Amino acid sequence: MKGSKILLVDDEIVFTTNMSRLLVNRGYQVTAVNSGDAAVQELEKDDFDVVVLDLKMPGMDGIATLKEIKKLDLFTQTLILTGHGSIDSALDAVRLGAYDYLTKPCEIDDLVSKIECAWQKKDEHVKEEMQENVQKIIESPHSVFDLYPSKDKKK
């Protein structure tokens, strides 16, 4: 979906700048950060549709970042980008709730298609949630403001 908001997390600055330019060229809104901490801060500040997360980073690594993101309990989907040396941890990450993983180096088209899939998944989640909420309101309407979840938080 054009205009999706993407958070790019990788310790390689050249990689993030290049990648964000590429994604911007393809119509996405991209924010790039270079550490796990910065990513979590960014997510607390703002809504994102998809996080693209490198696993191997100094300091807080991808897995730890993922756990933190999960704690925030967002609709945001996470795509793992791995140097493949850590394929086992990539699978771990998937088990922890990442949407999918990609091995570096990857074609931009592959990344884009995965991002699209992730976005769709997020969209489904949001719609389901909305439906549930509509159902709730129909059953016991309290406030019309509950119809749209404030920010992207589930509850």
Added chain:
Amino acid sequence: MNGHEIHTMTPDITLNPPEKNSYRYLFRRFTLLTVVCSIVPLLLVGWGLNIHYTYFAQTRIVNAFEEQVANHGRFIEQFLREQSTKLRLVADTHSKKDLRQPGSLMNIFETMNREQPYIMDLGVIDQLGNHLAYIGPYDLLDKVYFHEDWFKQVMQKGLYISDMFMGFRQEPHFIIAVLRREGDDQWILRATINTRVFRTLVENMRIGETGEVYLVNTQGVYQTTPRFGGSIMDQADVAVEPFKDPVSVEVFKKNNTSPFSGQVVGRYWLTHPEWMLVVKQARSETFEEMDRARFVNLVFLHLSALSILVAAIFITRYMVGIIRKRDDHAARLNNQLMQASKLASIGELSAGVAHEINNPVAIIMTERQLLLDQFQQTTIEDPAFKDQFLSSMDQIAVQSQRCKRITHNLLRFSRRTRSMIESIDLNRFVAEVVDLMERETKTSGIRLLTDLDPDLPAIQSDSSQLQQVFLNLITNAVDAHEGKPYGSIRISTRYDADARGIFLSIADTGTGIDSKHLDRIFDPFFTTKPVGKGTGLGLSICYSIIRQLKGNITVKSEPGEGTEFIIFLPLTLKEKENGESGQSGPDKTSDPSM
């Protein structure tokens, strides 16, 4: 990587068991030690005892011999004295007149010879040397003895025993004569000793096969006929030493110069007459029993030494064998350990390197994409540049993909952190393995061929474990081509719906496996490769992995033609193994990646 492995292998050789030669050295050392510690003392004691015994026995034998000689000498002396005493008795108890009476002398002669014919004749001679009476086989009555040597001696000494002489009868004989004084008158009673009887008497001694006994006088003339060589009255070749000890025994060593070489000679001096009794015997006969005892002794001694030596050699060989086996075993274990740690470190290293390479390649890829994006937005007139640009971009993509593939394989190779059951497309897997191995096999002239069943279902298995199996089998197949300039390894897959599994075959055109080795190749540590090259673990690891994956591995081989390993893998492990793999169960979650 291959070159690397070979290189890092070189220091291993120092860990290999000592060379064959050093075992031979060890063997020699052990044997020598046993010999020095047991055989040498045994021989020393044995020889010492033997020498001591010889000395002891020899002394006793010589003493006994001496005793015998002395007894015999005394016996001969005794005989002569007896005869003299008899004559003296007859002369003293008879007067000349008595003896001249006919029959009287005959009477005495017979009386004296009653036991044995000791005397041959008997005569009475007056002081002028004329025969007065005579009994004997010769006709000597008219003989006059006045000028004879013995006659002078007896007149002087009163009793005389002569040496052997020829006399009137021209035969060797000796006489005993006594002088009798009757007032102014003197006469002589003379007896001739029977030479034959005397000789028997002298030789009446146990002297065995080689012994001889004879008498010589002071001039060294035989007084009796010796048994071997020479006859009575001849000059004997025995040196007559002046009258010294009454008895002496000498043992002559074997040397050719002395007439007594190799003999034991006993001598005894008779006092009256001054004759020397000589008793000779071959040394070997005298010491026969002692020599036999010694010989038996020595034979036993050397036999026991020999048996110790043989036992020592056998025990040593056995022990060295054990040591060698232990060494081999230790070397193998060592090697295996080295190999394992080497593999582990190579794995770690390559994983790190691969990871580090992936990042820059990823950046290159993004740069390329940026350029492409830019390119599409700008209008470029020059078509040649456009073409070149696009083909370069393609090349960059292809080469980056290649880098990715290499690092990917490296990482798969080194990945053995945990066993993970996942869904595997075996065809793709084989292609991957072939891709990884091709670089190695190409240099040794071996082609890797694949023959893949297109309708292959995915199976549940552990790809990193399977990868190990494949690497081991292909390495073995490559090794089996050693010495052949070219060859091929064919990897094929086939789905068997009935067996609910997949058959994988790895067939090579190598040397094949000797039929006597066939049922041992899966044994741990069984290898036909030299120590340092093969640990013999490859196939046993394959076997245990395949069993663990509920599959089966078999081998077919034609020596000289090639070998084929056939692996059966079930489609899923679940049926047979419910609980265990359920826990790990990451297969579902890993699906999206496939």
